[in-house]
Amino acid sequence: MQPVRRLYRRESEENRRSALISATQELVAEGGPGAATVRAIAARAGVTPGLIRHYFQSKDELTRAAYRSLMDGMTAKGSDALEGVGALPEERLAAFVSASLRPPVLDSGSVVLWAGYMHKVRSDPELLAAHEAGYLAYRDMLQALIEALPRETRPGQSRSEAIACNALIDGLWIEGSLLRDSFSPGEVVTIGLRSVGAILGTDLIAHSSMLPDPGKTI
Structure with a gap:
């Protein structure tokens, strides 16, 4: 017992x-x-x-744990989306991007919570470290999916593309979460897939199972 x-x-x-x-x-x-x-x-x-x-040990430690939980949770949603997806690199990348731009990740409360911490990041080195760790965890996962694409790349290309795609996804996440009524159903995901695909030179829309009609133009 x-x-x-x-x-x-x-x-x-x-x-x-x-x-x-x-x-x-x-x-x-x-x-x-x-x-x-x-x-x-x-x-x-x-x-x-x-x-x-x-x-x-302190309220600051609890505050940092709460921020890490937010960041880790959003990255985990993208990782979870890869379960059950086939081995095709384009399909896996499309699933990851789509999960980052739809509920429950696409959520106004999460954006407001994230923004609430931003002014403290500059004055709290440990919170900044937590922010960097969360950012790199997501970006590294994105970069690994990009590197798996069947194409030739130059040294350092996948890293710079991951940074650009991450910034694009972040922007859509913020606006798509806060201005939900400004977008039609599935529009944020579609824009994300098309834009990330344009950066990488691949058609992610054709490999996405997250849209009602992958071929539909919005």
């Missing part, structure tokens, strides 16, 4: 940490980092303020 009790305790601690991270994210999204006080986080998570120190 002792191993079962340890497992239960471990699961309970993980759930409590997740609840504190979620509470922090909600408060930052609602009022910026300043709204995520220890007292407010504890009240939102339904715990005492003192319990936060049991899971995190």
